[in-house]
Amino acid sequence: MNAHTKETQAAISPQNALELLKEGNKRFVEKDSADRDLLQQVAQTASGQYPFATILSCIDSRVSAELIFDQGVGDIFSARVAGNIVNEDILGSMEFACKLAGTKIIVVLGHTACGAVKGACDDAKMGNLTELLSKIKPAVDAVPEPADASQRNSGNIGFVNTVAEKNVQMTIDNIRTQSPVLKEMEDNGEILIVGGMYDISNGKVSYM
Numbered sequence: 001m002n003a004h005t006k007e008t009q010a011a012i013s014p015q016n017a018l019e020l021l022k023e024g025n026k027r028f029v030e031k032d033s034a035d036r037d038l039l040q041q042v043a044q045t046a047s048g049q050y051p052f053a054t055i056l057s058c059i060d061s062r063v064s065a066e067l068i069f070d071q072g073v074g075d076i077f078s079a080r081v082a083g084n085i086v087n088e089d090i091l092g093s094m095e096f097a098c099k100l101a102g103t104k105i106i107v108v109l110g111h112t113a114c115g116a117v118k119g120a121c122d123d124a125k126m127g128n129l130t131e132l133l134s135k136i137k138p139a140v141d142a143v144p145e146p147a148d149a150s151q152r153n154s155g156n157i158g159f160v161n162t163v164a165e166k167n168v169q170m171t172i173d174n175i176r177t178q179s180p181v182l183k184e185m186e187d188n189g190e191i192l193i194v195g196g197m198y199d200i201s202n203g204k205v206s207y208m
């Protein structure tokens with residue numbers, strides 16, 4: 001499999017980009033990884049990169065976007081931060097990836113059993129992590145059930161995973177409201193912005 005070129009990138013529609021990611025995750029789950037020579041792709045991309053997708057995912061060691069979507073060198077921009085939230089630096093990176101470098105889709109990818117989401121559910125505080133978790137807290141507050149405070153913590157994995165999904169949705173809302181550049185591209189049909197959840201127990205990505 002060759003690295004993407006300006007021509008192959010241009011030929012991919014936003015919907016095609018989503019299909020490519022779905023196919024890649026299917027290959028990953030089925031242990032049917034594409035045949036690629038990564039060093040050959042290094043050589044092919046040395047003079048330029050033409051990735052088709054931008055993935056915002058967690059730093060979690062189990063959620064490497066290139067691996068779980070079976071992608072190679074030069075295929076995706078991968079932004080990673082605990083709890084897959086956005087701030088102005090992440091948004092700036094995405095604007096570069098889409099507006100200047102031509103990617104056709106943004107996937108905000110949460111995952112099950114996310115430690116950052118657990119921390120937000122437990123209202124954990126430590127150093128700079130406190131500020132980061134404050135960006136996930138609105139998702140905790142936006143999940144009404146269970147009402148019993150004793151069930152609204154990391155001990156309730158169902159609650160944690162529901163908050164993680166809500167956090168993906170709210171991150172997408174934040175992209176649309178805080179980045180007029182990306183909102184306009186989405187409205188013009190130049191990019192898709194979609195949410196997904198990665199299941200750490202089986203390797204599968206589901207889309208919202």
Ligand SMILES: [Zn+2]
Binds near residue numbers: 111
């Ligand atoms: Zn995580």
